[in-house]
Amino acid sequence: MSINVKDVSKSFGDFHALRDVTVDIDPGQLTAVLGPSGGGKSTLLRIIAGLETADEGTVFIDDADVTKVAARDRGIGFVFQHYAAFTHMTVWNNVAFGLKIAKVDKKRTRERVSELLNLVHLDGLADRYPSELSGGQRQRMALARALAVEPSLLLLDEPFGALDVKVRQELREWLRRLHDEVHTTTIFVTHDQSEAMEIADQIIVINNGIVEQAGAPNELYDHPANDFVMGFLGPVTTLGSALVRPHDILVSCAPGSGAYQATIERIVSLGFETRLVAAPTSGGPPVTVQLTRREIGDLDLEIGDTVYLTAHSGRKPSARQSNPIDVSRPATAQTG
Amino acid sequence: MGKYLLRYGVLTYLALLLVVPIGLVAYRTFENGIGPVWDALTSPQAISAIKLSLLITAIAVPVNVVFGVATAWFLSRRKMPVPWLVNAMINLPFAMSPVVIGLAVYQLYSRDGWIGQHLFAENIPFLFTWRAMAVATMFVSLPFVVREVLPVLDELGTEQEQAAEMLGASALQSFFRVTLPAIRWAVIYGTILTVARALGEYGAVNLVSSNVVGQTLTLPLYVQNRVSNFDPTAAYSAGLLLAVISLLILSGMTMLGRSGRKEDTV
Amino acid sequence: MLYLSLLVGLPVAALISLSLHSNAWSTVLHDQHTRAVIGFTLFVAACVAVIDLVTGVALAWVLVRDDFRGRRLVNALIDLPFALPTIVASLVLLALYGPDTPIGVHAAGTRFGVLLALLFVSLPFVTRAVQPVLLSLESDVEDAAACLGAKPWTIFRQIIFPAIRPAAVTGMALAFARVLGEYGSVVLIGGNLPHTEIASQVIANDVENGAPQAAAATGLTLIILALLVFLALGVVTRRWSRHG
Numbered sequence: 001m002s003i004n005v006k007d008v009s010k011s012f013g014d015f016h017a018l019r020d021v022t023v024d025i026d027p028g029q030l031t032a033v034l035g036p037s038g039g040g041k042s043t044l045l046r047i048i049a050g051l052e053t054a055d056e057g058t059v060f061i062d063d064a065d066v067t068k069v070a071a072r073d074r075g076i077g078f079v080f081q082h083y084a085a086f087t088h089m090t091v092w093n094n095v096a097f098g099l100k101i102a103k104v105d106k107k108r109t110r111e112r113v114s115e116l117l118n119l120v121h122l123d124g125l126a127d128r129y130p131s132e133l134s135g136g137q138r139q140r141m142a143l144a145r146a147l148a149v150e151p152s153l154l155l156l157d158e159p160f161g162a163l164d165v166k167v168r169q170e171l172r173e174w175l176r177r178l179h180d181e182v183h184t185t186t187i188f189v190t191h192d193q194s195e196a197m198e199i200a201d202q203i204i205v206i207n208n209g210i211v212e213q214a215g216a217p218n219e220l221y222d223h224p225a226n227d228f229v230m231g232f233l234g235p236v237t238t239l240g241s242a243l244v245r246p247h248d249i250l251v252s253c254a255p256g257s258g259a260y261q262a263t264i265e266r267i268v269s270l271g272f273e274t275r276l277v278a279a280p281t282s283g284g285p286p287v288t289v290q291l292t293r294r295e296i297g298d299l300d301l302e303i304g305d306t307v308y309l310t311a312h313s314g315r316k317p318s319a320r321q322s323n324p325i326d327v328s329r330p331a332t333a334q335t336g
Numbered sequence: 337m338g339k340y341l342l343r344y345g346v347l348t349y350l351a352l353l354l355v356v357p358i359g360l361v362a363y364r365t366f367e368n369g370i371g372p373v374w375d376a377l378t379s380p381q382a383i384s385a386i387k388l389s390l391l392i393t394a395i396a397v398p399v400n401v402v403f404g405v406a407t408a409w410f411l412s413r414r415k416m417p418v419p420w421l422v423n424a425m426i427n428l429p430f431a432m433s434p435v436v437i438g439l440a441v442y443q444l445y446s447r448d449g450w451i452g453q454h455l456f457a458e459n460i461p462f463l464f465t466w467r468a469m470a471v472a473t474m475f476v477s478l479p480f481v482v483r484e485v486l487p488v489l490d491e492l493g494t495e496q497e498q499a500a501e502m503l504g505a506s507a508l509q510s511f512f513r514v515t516l517p518a519i520r521w522a523v524i525y526g527t528i529l530t531v532a533r534a535l536g537e538y539g540a541v542n543l544v545s546s547n548v549v550g551q552t553l554t555l556p557l558y559v560q561n562r563v564s565n566f567d568p569t570a571a572y573s574a575g576l577l578l579a580v581i582s583l584l585i586l587s588g589m590t591m592l593g594r595s596g597r598k599e600d601t602v
Numbered sequence: 603m604l605y606l607s608l609l610v611g612l613p614v615a616a617l618i619s620l621s622l623h624s625n626a627w628s629t630v631l632h633d634q635h636t637r638a639v640i641g642f643t644l645f646v647a648a649c650v651a652v653i654d655l656v657t658g659v660a661l662a663w664v665l666v667r668d669d670f671r672g673r674r675l676v677n678a679l680i681d682l683p684f685a686l687p688t689i690v691a692s693l694v695l696l697a698l699y700g701p702d703t704p705i706g707v708h709a710a711g712t713r714f715g716v717l718l719a720l721l722f723v724s725l726p727f728v729t730r731a732v733q734p735v736l737l738s739l740e741s742d743v744e745d746a747a748a749c750l751g752a753k754p755w756t757i758f759r760q761i762i763f764p765a766i767r768p769a770a771v772t773g774m775a776l777a778f779a780r781v782l783g784e785y786g787s788v789v790l791i792g793g794n795l796p797h798t799e800i801a802s803q804v805i806a807n808d809v810e811n812g813a814p815q816a817a818a819a820t821g822l823t824l825i826i827l828a829l830l831v832f833l834a835l836g837v838v839t840r841r842w843s844r845h846g
Contacts, residue, residue: 049502051498051501051502071498071501071502072501072502072503072504072505072506073504076502077502078498078499078502080495080498080499082495084495084496084498084499086496086499086500086514087496087518088517088518089517097500097503097505097513098503098504101500101503101504101505101509102504142499145499145503146502146503148503149503149504338754339668342660342663342664342668343664343668343670345660346657346660346661346664347664347676349657349661350661350676350679353718353721353722353725354679354682354683354722354725355679356698357694357695357697357698357699358694360694360697360698360704361693361694361697364697364702428614430779430780431779431783431825431828431829431832432783432821432824432825432828433782433783433784433785433801433802433805433821433824434688434783434785434786434802435783435785435802435803435805435806435821436617436783436802436805436821436822436824436825437613439617439805439809439814439817439818439821440613440614440616440617440821441613442809442814443613443616443617443814443818444613444616449616450616475613529684532684532685535687536685536686536687536688536689536690537687538687538688538689538785538786538789539688539785539786539802539806542806543806543809556687556688556689556690556786557689559689559690559693560689560789560790563693563696563790571693572693572697575689575690575693575694578686578687578689578690579686579690579694582682582685582686582687582690583682583685585685586678586681586682586685587678589681589684589685590678590681593681
């Protein structure tokens, strides 16, 4: 199923959730809609689903205009962040719900539900109630339930946000494998860039109601369209007037052309990598450099040493600074 | 030391106000054996009172339950035009003296009342008959189901209903298969409270009834009627019957009060 | 919704229009007896509210903090006045405190009898309002106070009571409103005597004597008083919640 969203805008009172958003999704892909909380990603997803209606703009599914079509008629599967399990039905009845509504015959329903419970590894738990399941099990049930009616599009709204880190990791890989098996066009919303980077074929970055960039993960990481995308997808530090990735900085003990002189303030050894924090002689915020064990071994540095830093592949400051955020922190701290 | 003082002080208060009086009534009722009690309860007047009470309850309760759930649903899920007014109307029966409620119904359905005049023109007897008594009972027992169901609906949230919608369910299917099962204990508890109120109503019904024994007396009215007619056995018997029913209702309330209703939210 | 306006709105509107007939309002407000009865009703309702505050908090305390055999039964019993028809309450109290009293307390036809009946029907309000608050109170603050040398009564007065105060006052307001319009429970024990009459009885008598307009005016006065109490309650509790 191909999805085309054209010039969609949506406001809630004074708050503009989406502004002229245009997005194109190819069939069969696993797409991540990535961005900070409150940026508009869930709103976009819900507009595609039909759970919200856009103030302006159109939504096309498979080249058909569905902007005015009711959610229940769009043939879309939806998985909610907090599972939305039918608490008064067993796991079996939860998964069978959509089939019963569609009046599928009993035999076929039984086959399909068994097949799906098998797929999500909840076989033995068919007679349990959602309250008796763990978070991860509930979410797998929610997925089985959404897939039961063979939707042509699967939407997931921060599906692993309510789960423990370890479960999140497991389910994220599991979702990718599921997608590889089933090939349903899938869109999931997340604020966790590592999640998006790890499993998505395509990432759409949304911030403050507008699309910052869309493309393959590596594309966005290596060639970010602006500072916001760069900062959101990975660690950044400032060298001179450019934003650079800490692991793209070359450290030398001898001056060179275009090199910035700096004094080492801190050396943090993290086993596989070492982080240097250096204060530029010309002033400005401290520069963070990420080096491998081998690289640091070759250099033999101490606090107070003078070094010369060049960017391996830097970025010139863009004309439009979309989001001046504190950039000298590594990316992992941004996925909270 | 203070603890025991408090405990037994409180228990004594309860005993003197609640327990002993009821126990005494039970004792006095059966003072002369079961025979007179049975006779009193099976007399045609008593039977007529019991039947009338049941009839009115059977009318008032289902109406209030169905419309109560619907009202709660609309208040919770949709934007109502004047929510504060709707809320005020729901709680008004609590703030009004039963006698005043009876008076309001009386006024509306009397010969020159706004509705009463039409009924009179059609020759439909309303005021002082069971019909007016049923309406008064409906008014009085209105708030319970709404007040029980509304907070549960609010806490339930709309996610399950959205999930049902995505799975192809219509609004009605979603309501009956997903919402109603989730709120069932609140509905049941509210129904029990409504029944208790409907059965036990006195003041409002008294005002709109012709108070003719054997015809337009509900069980509570019958109790008062027997006291005025110096027939203590019948009064105590009817009173005890009502008390027993209340105790049954009370145990239903207690059982559902804690364990049952917790299931409504996971 | 249609149902609500039909069932509630219309009768109340009819009531209001009735009261505007003739000079019902001025008649009522000037009638000595009616004013005396309304005054008495307000007074006894206030007494009941205050007594209920004390007994209600004490009951809630015993049910939450104490433990004894039959506690659960007692807890269930508290709801009895909610379930018992008011006329039966009147009958029941008459049995113990009426002409055939086995304990020598003859309160029928007295103001004390009326008070008893009203205490009966208003019993659960304060208790049920305070119980959940007491349950959710964490003992840390009380423990800290005890370590600092505070005596139990001081702890209650300065720490516990402020925490339960909004719930207790809400319960009191509910009890007050309930009692203001109470009818069935005082009918038998009050004896319909002029000095034990409460407002609802005046209303009923007026209707019986063919003066429904006056009855309507009195009834609306009661409603207005009850609404004023709730308004005041809202203001006071909001002021308290601002102080956390």
